[in-house]
Amino acid sequence: MTAVEDAPVDLRSTTVAGDRPERARPSRRRVAVKTPTERLVTLGCALNSFLLVWLVAARLTSGMGWLAFGLVWYATFLAFTYLTAREQDGPVAASDRLAATIIGSATAALVVPFAWLIGYIVVRGAPALRFGFFLHDQAGVRPDDPATAGGGAHAIVGSLEQVSLALLVSLPLGLLTAVFLNETRSRWRRPVRILIDAMSGLPSIIAGLFIYAILIIAFGHEGELFGYDGFMASLALSITMLPTITRTVEVVLRLIPGGLRESALALGSSRARMVWSVVLPTARTGVTTSVVLGIARAVGETAPLLFTSFGLNYMNANPFSFPQESLPLFVFRNVQKPSQASIDRGFTGAFVLLLVVLSLFALARLVGRDRTGSRRRSARRRSAATSKETP
Amino acid sequence: MTTIDAAPTGRATPERRAVEDPPTRVDRIFGFATSGAGVVVFGLLVLIGTFLVLRANRTFDSQGLDFFTRVEWRTEAGRPAEIGVLGLLAGTVIVALIAVTIAVPVGCMAALYITTYAHARLRGILTSFVDLLAAVPSLLYGIWGFLFLGNQIVPLSRWLNRHGSWFPPFRTTPEAQLTGSFFIAGVVVSLMVIPIITAVTREVFAQAPAGEKEAALALGGSQWGMVRRVVLPFGRGGIVGGAMLGLGRALGETIAVTLLLSQTPKLSMRILENGGGTISGFVAQRAGSDPVTVSGLMAAGLVLFVLTLLTNLVASTVIARSRSGAGVDA
Numbered sequence: 158m159t160a161v162e163d164a165p166v167d168l169r170s171t172t173v174a175g176d177r178p179e180r181a182r183p184s185r186r187r188v189a190v191k192t193p194t195e196r197l198v199t200l201g202c203a204l205n206s207f208l209l210v211w212l213v214a215a216r217l218t219s220g221m222g223w224l225a226f227g228l229v230w231y232a233t234f235l236a237f238t239y240l241t242a243r244e245q246d247g248p249v250a251a252s253d254r255l256a257a258t259i260i261g262s263a264t265a266a267l268v269v270p271f272a273w274l275i276g277y278i279v280v281r282g283a284p285a286l287r288f289g290f291f292l293h294d295q296a297g298v299r300p301d302d303p304a305t306a307g308g309g310a311h312a313i314v315g316s317l318e319q320v321s322l323a324l325l326v327s328l329p330l331g332l333l334t335a336v337f338l339n340e341t342r343s344r345w346r347r348p349v350r351i352l353i354d355a356m357s358g359l360p361s362i363i364a365g366l367f368i369y370a371i372l373i374i375a376f377g378h379e380g381e382l383f384g385y386d387g388f389m390a391s392l393a394l395s396i397t398m399l400p401t402i403t404r405t406v407e408v409v410l411r412l413i414p415g416g417l418r419e420s421a422l423a424l425g426s427s428r429a430r431m432v433w434s435v436v437l438p439t440a441r442t443g444v445t446t447s448v449v450l451g452i453a454r455a456v457g458e459t460a461p462l463l464f465t466s467f468g469l470n471y472m473n474a475n476p477f478s479f480p481q482e483s484l485p486l487f488v489f490r491n492v493q494k495p496s497q498a499s500i501d502r503g504f505t506g507a508f509v510l511l512l513v514v515l516s517l518f519a520l521a522r523l524v525g526r527d528r529t530g531s532r533r534r535s536a537r538r539r540s541a542a543t544s545k546e547t548p
Numbered sequence: 549m550t551t552i553d554a555a556p557t558g559r560a561t562p563e564r565r566a567v568e569d570p571p572t573r574v575d576r577i578f579g580f581a582t583s584g585a586g587v588v589v590f591g592l593l594v595l596i597g598t599f600l601v602l603r604a605n606r607t608f609d610s611q612g613l614d615f616f617t618r619v620e621w622r623t624e625a626g627r628p629a630e631i632g633v634l635g636l637l638a639g640t641v642i643v644a645l646i647a648v649t650i651a652v653p654v655g656c657m658a659a660l661y662i663t664t665y666a667h668a669r670l671r672g673i674l675t676s677f678v679d680l681l682a683a684v685p686s687l688l689y690g691i692w693g694f695l696f697l698g699n700q701i702v703p704l705s706r707w708l709n710r711h712g713s714w715f716p717p718f719r720t721t722p723e724a725q726l727t728g729s730f731f732i733a734g735v736v737v738s739l740m741v742i743p744i745i746t747a748v749t750r751e752v753f754a755q756a757p758a759g760e761k762e763a764a765l766a767l768g769g770s771q772w773g774m775v776r777r778v779v780l781p782f783g784r785g786g787i788v789g790g791a792m793l794g795l796g797r798a799l800g801e802t803i804a805v806t807l808l809l810s811q812t813p814k815l816s817m818r819i820l821e822n823g824g825g826t827i828s829g830f831v832a833q834r835a836g837s838d839p840v841t842v843s844g845l846m847a848a849g850l851v852l853f854v855l856t857l858l859t860n861l862v863a864s865t866v867i868a869r870s871r872s873g874a875g876v877d878a
Contacts (some may be wrong), residue, residue, distance in 0.1 A: 222703020256772035263657030333585030358860035360800025370603040429578030457685020460802040463835040
């Protein structure tokens, strides 16, 4: 870098060199960024392979569908990319380019279906969404009435009640379990942690089946507390929520510096006082995040409801007797009906459900970010990721 | 609480006194409550297993071991019920395997992109995007697959059948219907499994030692060389664990499968053909039927419960080991 004198004079340095001869600084190279040539080569490969596959597909085979076409195109594109890179830069660079291309497109495979799903539900669900959806139920609505007739108020009320009741059960239990896992010295921490992990992978329909087996078969009579009703559904939902809440809170508790705990103990507080006055207030945002994530998980669960709250076409605001509707059940039952209007109604419900889940998720992000410094933020992000890995 | 004897005793060396910390009453309540929560979690799983066994007893009594070897599921009025789980179990495993086969490569590569290829800002966005994906209810994937994606996959199935029939699973009986197949269900389920696998493997890849990564690059390795020689060997345990975790989720996936498959049990490797069912899907479809069927559903649910529990236990053990830094030979 310093031996600029011998090097051919940089154009830039000569133009600037009025009074102060500046050292010719080599322009900064960004190694990771593709050069225009590389971009062009990639584009060419894509175009070439597209045309080739299109020609072959159109001429030699018939009716392969766009998915198969896309797959063949992708494979050909990869082959072209590898071969051109090998021709230009040799085998090592070629396999590097190939790997980068494949890995990049895997990320596209993550994003594209999601965007498509969102788009599909918005396009199918949004047109029939009226304000009345939040005010009316499906009483007296015939299957072939237009999709805007009636509404989903009964489902929304049911969802609200069931999820809140489930939260009442699973939040204290989840908090206590997380405290048990992180703040006590019990020998049983390891097995319980493993069981919580296992529970988070428990199929949600098993939770519904369990509530059905233990309560509804044994004590259930129609219209009573242990018959099909919203409360049974909320018990099943609380089983599915419990691991989510426990794991999220536990990860946050683990991030609390040990010094805080030790100073509380050194001041003479008991363990219970330490947890109550130091640990839990410090973890407040984490607990809030866990609650929101737990709600987001529970509000979309359908399978456990089939055995517990059963579904209903009109408003039943009492969760403790008689079947009750909820948003997922509303969607699930309407989408399976043969009439187009019913399917559209189902999609309207799905659109509302999607909005609820997305805004809950955004809320969790917002809460998790507020009131914490940037140092903790990355930790929290990791915590959200860990809670997700075994939801 | 220990009390401090405040009386000054002059020069005399203080007596050694045993430091005791007897728990206060609040402490005892605290210990009781927290261990109670642990016990509840423990007891809940035991209770689930016990009650499924209890309710399934009727089926086990009437069917005996045939329950595990019979493919069909017939409960018609006037004839003794013939209930078998084998066909449903096979369907469950096949759908889950298809889903994991698709989801593991895609998920791992997306995780690689997030950890080693993406810029810092993109990395943050993609990480929370993966979390968001995992939060989307499976019902939404289910109705999308049911009303849209399923039909789009049919031509692909036909194409695979026409050109790939040297591969036994791609064979079909002539003139077979290609809608509502294991393959379609597996593809839709894979979309739900990908975020989970991505999240797990991303976390493990992110812990790959930076020094070794830089050393690989400094020795002149390409980025792919660095990934292949450092990141992938390091993250092997995470990949295995993530795959198992995804498998557990795919085994229990209910709503999408209920919508997509006809839920008629069959034992067949022909994944492109119409028909077949999975345990969870079948159970969901038969909700609220007669006591004989319900008892059979409990038995099937028990099989699913044991299967997913084992898968998840293995997965969490593998992941826990790979997190603690110990290598996993798998």
